[in-house]
Amino acid sequence: MTPRLFIDVPLSAGTSVELDADRAHYLRDVLRLAAGATVLLFNGHDGEWRGAIESVGKRAVTLRVDSQTRPQEREPDLWLCFAPVKKARLDFIAEKATELGASVLQPVMTKHTAVTRVNLGRLRANAIEAAEQTERLTVPEIREPVTLERLIAAWPRDRHLLLADESGGGAPIAQCLGGLEPAAAPWAVLTGPEGGFAREELDAIGSLPNVHPVGLGPRILRADTAIVAALAVWQAVLGDWRDAPRQAAGSHESAFTQP
Amino acid sequence: MTPRLFIDVPLSAGTSVELDADRAHYLRDVLRLAAGATVLLFNGHDGEWRGAIESVGKRAVTLRVDSQTRPQEREPDLWLCFAPVKKARLDFIAEKATELGASVLQPVMTKHTAVTRVNLGRLRANAIEAAEQTERLTVPEIREPVTLERLIAAWPRDRHLLLADESGGGAPIAQCLGGLEPAAAPWAVLTGPEGGFAREELDAIGSLPNVHPVGLGPRILRADTAIVAALAVWQAVLGDWRDAPRQAAGSHESAFTQP
Numbered sequence: 001m002t003p004r005l006f007i008d009v010p011l012s013a014g015t016s017v018e019l020d021a022d023r024a025h026y027l028r029d030v031l032r033l034a035a036g037a038t039v040l041l042f043n044g045h046d047g048e049w050r051g052a053i054e055s056v057g058k059r060a061v062t063l064r065v066d067s068q069t070r071p072q073e074r075e076p077d078l079w080l081c082f083a084p085v086k087k088a089r090l091d092f093i094a095e096k097a098t099e100l101g102a103s104v105l106q107p108v109m110t111k112h113t114a115v116t117r118v119n120l121g122r123l124r125a126n127a128i129e130a131a132e133q134t135e136r137l138t139v140p141e142i143r144e145p146v147t148l149e150r151l152i153a154a155w156p157r158d159r160h161l162l163l164a165d166e167s168g169g170g171a172p173i174a175q176c177l178g179g180l181e182p183a184a185a186p187w188a189v190l191t192g193p194e195g196g197f198a199r200e201e202l203d204a205i206g207s208l209p210n211v212h213p214v215g216l217g218p219r220i221l222r223a224d225t226a227i228v229a230a231l232a233v234w235q236a237v238l239g240d241w242r243d244a245p246r247q248a249a250g251s252h253e254s255a256f257t258q259p
Numbered sequence: 260m261t262p263r264l265f266i267d268v269p270l271s272a273g274t275s276v277e278l279d280a281d282r283a284h285y286l287r288d289v290l291r292l293a294a295g296a297t298v299l300l301f302n303g304h305d306g307e308w309r310g311a312i313e314s315v316g317k318r319a320v321t322l323r324v325d326s327q328t329r330p331q332e333r334e335p336d337l338w339l340c341f342a343p344v345k346k347a348r349l350d351f352i353a354e355k356a357t358e359l360g361a362s363v364l365q366p367v368m369t370k371h372t373a374v375t376r377v378n379l380g381r382l383r384a385n386a387i388e389a390a391e392q393t394e395r396l397t398v399p400e401i402r403e404p405v406t407l408e409r410l411i412a413a414w415p416r417d418r419h420l421l422l423a424d425e426s427g428g429g430a431p432i433a434q435c436l437g438g439l440e441p442a443a444a445p446w447a448v449l450t451g452p453e454g455g456f457a458r459e460e461l462d463a464i465g466s467l468p469n470v471h472p473v474g475l476g477p478r479i480l481r482a483d484t485a486i487v488a489a490l491a492v493w494q495a496v497l498g499d500w501r502d503a504p505r506q507a508a509g510s511h512e513s514a515f516t517q518p
Contacts, residue, residue: 073477092351099484101476134478172502174495178437216491217360217500218332219393225358228484229491232475236433236492241476243431 003031004040004048004132006139011046015065016054024061027053039063042131044138047072072137076239077186079104079159080140081151082227083193084115089224094123096224098130098140100231101240102189107145112195118145152204156186160210162234164191164226167202170213173230177212177237185210187238189230191223262290263299263307263391265398270305274324275313283320286312298322301390303397306331331396335498336445338363338418339399340410341486342452343374346381348483353382355483357389357399359490360499361448366404371454377404411463415445419469421493423450423485426461429472432489436471436496444469446497448489450482 003026009017019027027033035053041063042048048070054062080102084090097105105127107118124142131139146154155161162177163170170176190205197205205211216229235241262285268276278286286292294312300322301307307329313321339361343349356364364386366377383401390398405413414420421436422429429435449464456464464470475488494500 096484096487099478099480100488101478134480136478172495172500174501215500215503217494217498218502219358219360219395221358221393222354225355225487228355228487229359229495232488232491233495235476236431236488236495239476241431241474242433243477244474
């Protein structure tokens with residue numbers, strides 16, 4: 001399988017790119033690629049490009065950018081605002097939210113949030129790896145944690161908010177989303193911490209103009225499960241899962257991947 | 260929080276239950292509970308019961324079953340048939356499929372399945388833990404792995420099959436499921452391995468009477484992500500997420516949990 005790398009530099013035909021130490025190590029020492037090997041590259045705004053390894057040195061690995069393989073595409077504008085949880089589940093959230101097409105990962109500190117620190121570098125590394133593997137053309141933007149109060153105070157009033165509300169106050173998710181127009185508007189999913197939202201937090205969220213409280217069934221979901229479920233149902237009902245599936249490139253076989 | 264335990268014995272008022280060594284250790288040494296402490300119990304068919312610790316000994320912990328807190332409820336008949344993946348992701352699949360209400364976990368060996376052995380005991384332990392935490396009244400049945408060929412040969416013809424088909428041949432999932440009657444019929448979700456299904460496998464699956472091949476959007480999903488996404492969308496559109504959410508017990512706060 002051709003390696004696929006996110007690199008944060010402009011991409012155009014004929015450009016040379018020197019990889020950072022981690023990427024150089026990965027191509028040279030893990031995949032053991034030599035000069036001439038093909039790689040795929042994307043940077044979040046110039047589409048996807050085919051390139052080749054130009055030179056492999058002890059210090060540096062350089063690539064030559066050849067030709068565009070996919071143009072940049074419009075992607076759903078879907079923030080994930082979530083109360084952070086413990087480390088292993090945070091890795092999982094970054095990976096799954098990236099695969100499921102979230103455009104922004106926004107940690108939100110709520111009254112019952114037990115976690116006090118979020119390793120943003122680690123969140124970003126997990127998101128980049130997932131974007132590389134999932135054939136996304138972008139990496140979600142990782143934002144600094146904010147308090148729920150500040151998030152609400154600064155909320156863009158045209159952005160719809162899908163609130164995963166396990167207090168039982170919401171409508172069934174498919175019923176709620178099925179009655180809305182497919183997403184021309186920007187959206188966000190908001191999920192709470194282990195201890196749930198406090199009543200006053202739910203009231204404050206409910207005061208926003210375009211908020212949609214929904215329930216996710218009769219079982220109690222872990223915070224990370226609620227995130228994956230809400231993003232998947234949103235994509236299926238209002239997002240880019242509504243389009244006809246892309247045919248698997250160069251093969252008639254299905255193409256699920258796993259690490 | 261009151262501990263909630265799955266125990267595989269009949270439950271009725273007044274019964275005494277001696278716990279196995281693991282459960283006894285958990286209540287006595289991890290949670291440090293003493294005689295009189297309340298526990299919740301379920302066995303998959305008698306609903307949920309409140310009980311109390313009767314005695315705590317070095318060898319044995321016994322419980323007394325008091326009164327029923329919830330009657331047994333009808334749950335969706337939704338098998339998950341999946342090509343097994345590597346260990347950590349298998350733990351994840353068991354946990355998430357249980358939270359999302361799968362009734363059966365059926366490992367399926369396909370042409371491109373790289374994993375050759377599945378630890379069924381571990382799969383069951385993860386499913387039990389998730390059922391305890393998610394307030395399910397049942398634990399999914401864990402089945403012995405079968406080949407795809409045998410699965411198809413023995414397929415119950417009235418059972419609808421949602422095929423996560425990343426070859427691009429399927430319809431968008433919400434469009435497919437939205438056109439069907441909410442689930443009176445039994446269903447299954449089938450997902451493939453890392454390498455995808457082989458063409459002849461897709462053809463064989465396609466020969467079943469009630470098969471629904473669907474796509475899960477333009478990004479390539481890992482096998483475990485596809486499982487969670489397909490189960491969540493099925494529950495939202497055809498399953499028990501269509502019912503009004505249960506009000507959170509004894510509180511107005513939302514009740515997401517995490518370990």
